[in-house]
Amino acid sequence: MREMAGSPGTWSGLSLRVGQLLFAAASVCATASAIGFxxxxxxxxxIASMGLQALWSLGLACLDCYALRFKKDLHSAVLLSLFVVGDWVIAILSFAASCSAAGVVVLFDRDIRDPLLPCGRFELATACAFLSWAFSATSALVMFWLLASL
Amino acid sequence: MREMAGSPGTWSGLSLRVGQLLFAAASVCATASAIGFxxxxxxxxxIASMGLQALWSLGLACLDCYALRFKKDLHSAVLLSLFVVGDWVIAILSFAASCSAAGVVVLFDRDIRDPLLPCGRFELATACAFLSWAFSATSALVMFWLLASL
Structure with missing residues (x-):
């Protein structure tokens, strides 16, 4: 079971967390740099949702590093339950935030077409948010699978 | 297993489908009646997503009625797999549509505050879409649980 891709305390799990963290941070930076957001x-x-995503992923990335460095096992039922609940809540919040931002971006970009609005930044932020959510959903599914197969 | 609330071919399953159908239809009507949607x-x-939701729920409600009338069992692995895939795809599409509509409604209602926009209708449509999604997500979870416990 420890060899499953994306499970906690492995290099693939760590890379998923780093992906979530990087795209969430990029989304926050792109939104915050748009004038009048x-x-x-x-x-x-x-911004709130991606900030929460970045904090959660940073915490779990640190935990993965610790487990890899000291060869700890993170597959206990209590830890996996915590990861499952946290990952699912964060993934659903991220998806809701990405979809509502995408709705507003499409409105600005295709329906209103106001050249004064910084649509490029908002599009970049939304794309990064969706990528961060994709990594987060992968983690959530892997954690759920691991908990179910305990 | 047949007694589990919300499983296909039971009165509770049928009531979930009817709830999805009614709220999806109400959402389509509320959106279509708003001027300039x-x-x-x-x-x-x-509208597209709620139309798809209504069609899917109507089909499965008819199947539930048929199973209740002729006392058929709908718990075969093939049928449950079909219900799981369909319900999850429809539930994710409904959630994305509800969130993007909610993003635009909040923009109109709190950020732009244009009295000419028919915000009341759009709010009603979005609320109905979220309720329809809640019923749809319940069905999807029950189907997944039933398939996993086969």
């Missing part, structure tokens, strides 16, 4: 609730929620 | 991609996507 604070006037739109969807992008404020995107 | 076709100018917004998010609401066109909401």
């Amino acid at each position: 604070a006037a739109y609730t969807a992008f404020c929620y995107l | 076709a100018a917004y991609t998010a609401f066109c996507y909401l």
Whole structure:
């Protein structure tokens, strides 16, 4: 079971966490660098959700590094339950934030077409949020599978 | 297993399907009755997604009625796999459509505050879409559980 790709305390699990962290941080930076983002609730929620995603992934990446360095096993039922609940909650929040930001980006880009709006930054932020969610959903599915097969 | 709430071919399963169908139809009607909805991609996507949800739920409600009338068992592995895949795809599409519509509704209602926009109708449509998604997610989880415990 320890060899399953993406399980906690392995190099593949660590790379999933680093992917989530990098794309979530890129999404936060792209949104925060767009002028006037604070006037739109969807992008404020995107920043909050991606910040939470980045913090959670950073914590679990540190835990993976610790497990790899000291060869610890992270497959206990209590730890896996914690990872499953956390990953599913974070993945659902990230998906909701990405979809609402995508709705607003499509509105700005295709329906309103106002050249003053910084659509490029918002598009980049939304794309990074979806990529971060894809890594997060992979982690959540792997954790659920591991917990179910305990 | 047949007694599990929400499983196919039972009264509880049928009531879940009827709930999905009613709220999806209410969402489509509320969106279609809002003036100028076709100018917004998010609401066109909401109508498409809720239409698909209503068709799927209507089909499965008819199947549930048939199974209840003729006392058929719908718990074969092939049928359950079909229900799981269909329910999960439809539930994810519904959630994405509801979130993107909610992002646009919040933008209209709190950020832009244009009194000419029919926000009430759009809010009602989004609320119905979320309720339909909640029933759909319940069905998807029950089907997944039934397939896993076969």
